[in-house]
Amino acid sequence: MKPPTARPLAIANWLYVVAAMIVAMVVVGGITRLTESGLSITEWDPISGIIPPLSHAQWQAEFAHYREIDQYAAIHAGMTLSQFKGIFFWEYSHRLLGRLIGMVFFVPLVWFAVRRAIPKGYAWRLIALLALGGLQGAFGWLMVRSGLQPGMVEVSHYWLAIHLVTALFTLSGIVWAALDLRQLARNPAARPARLTGIGAATGIVLLIQLIYGAFMAGLRAGLVTDKWPLINGHFFPAAEFASHSLGDALFNDPYVVHFIHRWWAWVALGFLIVLARKVRPVDRRASIAIHSAVGTQILLGIATVMAHVPIWLAALHQLVGALLVIATAWAAHAVGRRNAAT
The missing domain is CATH 1.20.58 (Methane Monooxygenase Hydroxylase; Chain G, domain 1)
Known part of the structure; x- marks a missing residue:
């Protein structure tokens, strides 16, 4: 009250x-x-x-x-x-x-x-x-x-x-x-709305993607290639991975960081689509927001790499990333609001 x-x-x-x-x-x-x-x-x-x-x-x-x-x-x-x-x-x-x-x-x-x-x-x-x-x-x-x-x-x-x-x-x-x-x-x-299982799971998956997005920026990993879907002719940067310890490769090697950020995006996409389907009967606008933001974000990510990371395109990629966070919070809240009311 x-x-x-x-x-x-x-x-x-x-x-x-x-x-x-x-x-x-x-x-x-x-x-x-x-x-x-x-x-x-x-x-x-x-x-x-x-x-x-x-x-x-x-x-x-x-x-x-x-x-x-x-x-x-x-x-x-x-x-x-x-x-x-x-x-x-x-x-x-x-x-x-x-x-x-x-x-x-x-x-x-x-x-x-x-x-x-x-x-x-x-x-x-x-x-x-x-x-x-x-x-x-x-x-x-x-x-x-x-x-x-x-x-x-x-x-x-x-x-x-x-x-x-x-x-x-x-x-x-x-x-x-x-x-x-x-x-x-x-x-x-x-x-207040409650955080549901699908909301929490999607948030965790998106969090990993955001962390690796920051690693991409910090390590300038976007510049290791301008090719997609392969990275300089290879699907996985095996040579770079083999030359580091596991922890060092996963968190510090630009090629491996680029690989993870590039392909974890599709894992995030899957979870976001499930969340969007869950929220559609409750709030169709939140579902549309997720689909629009994640689709645009993936296309911007590919374009940013292939254009060799121009500042304006990379900044736009970061903008849509923030909007995707908002859309995800919106959808997770709507699903939690439905559950809290039942």
């Missing part, structure tokens, strides 16, 4: 705005990685870092900090100040958007709490989502710091995966909470 002052629909709409901002941040983060911009800001200043360099001297100081790390000599040696400003733009935009999301979440949350507009049982969920957002920022800095260590010229693909997956997990949690709140607005006696 919701108290008389509760405003579940308003809170749901606010959460949708936050979700849209997270999708934008995922895309900007992808571009930041693809343009080798992530290490252009070498310090983490949560407050003072909001203000970018304004004078020529400040820009020179930032550029000097960047020239001190190993990535500069290995990848961007000889770049001009103007070129540095280009990569700085993407990392600064990514961090600024993260701060903005934090404010857009925190300030309305406090306002809703003061007005006693949060329905019973939802305050802890919203606080947990806020905490996940803060954790996401910390993971982002740990990712950047991994690339600032001596001998490193890019960030750890493990931290990149943690950073991305946390963002998408937070996104799915926000969408789930918003859907619960919209249901509550329609029916004051509605209970």
Whole structure:
């Protein structure tokens, strides 16, 4: 039941705005990685870092900090100040958007709490989502710091995966909470949806695919071939696999990572189709959303590889990946809502 002052629909709409901002941040983060911009800001200043360099001297100081790390000599040696400003733009935009999301979440949350507009049982969920957002920022800095260590010229693909997956997990949690709140607005006696077996199984399969998508970006594994369905004339990169230990090959070899991401997509497709069929009698729109997103995502993945990973196409692939997470959460919620009502 919701108290008389509760405003579940308003809170749901606010959460949708936050979700849209997270999708934008995922895309900007992808571009930041693809343009080798992530290490252009070498310090983490949560407050003072909001203000970018304004004078020529400040820009020179930032550029000097960047020239001190190993990535500069290995990848961007000889770049001009103007070129540095280009990569700085993407990392600064990514961090600024993260701060903005934090404010857009925190300030309305406090306002809703003061007005006693949060329905019973939802305050802890919203606080947990806020905490996940803060954790996401910390993971982002740990990712950047991994690339600032001596001998490193890019960030750890493990931290990149943690950073991305946390963002998408937070996104799915926000969408789930918003859907619960919209249901509550329609029916004051509605209970939160439950995660069913098919929803959980699909989520786990999709999680593996997302982790390997992050590994693809971190290891630049998309560049090992521009062929599909074979990888440089071979179905399986046996030579690369044999030259590593099992664990090293599965998690660190670009060819093997590419192979897993390429073919695990079809496992994810199978589970997503089953989920879409389950949800169709309950919410046909969620079924359509899954089919549309996963079909587009697979085609974009193939096109990105065959086009040799152009930034715009890879960013679009990452955008649709985030939309697929939303569609999956939507469908899993609808199936769980049906079960909770029976």
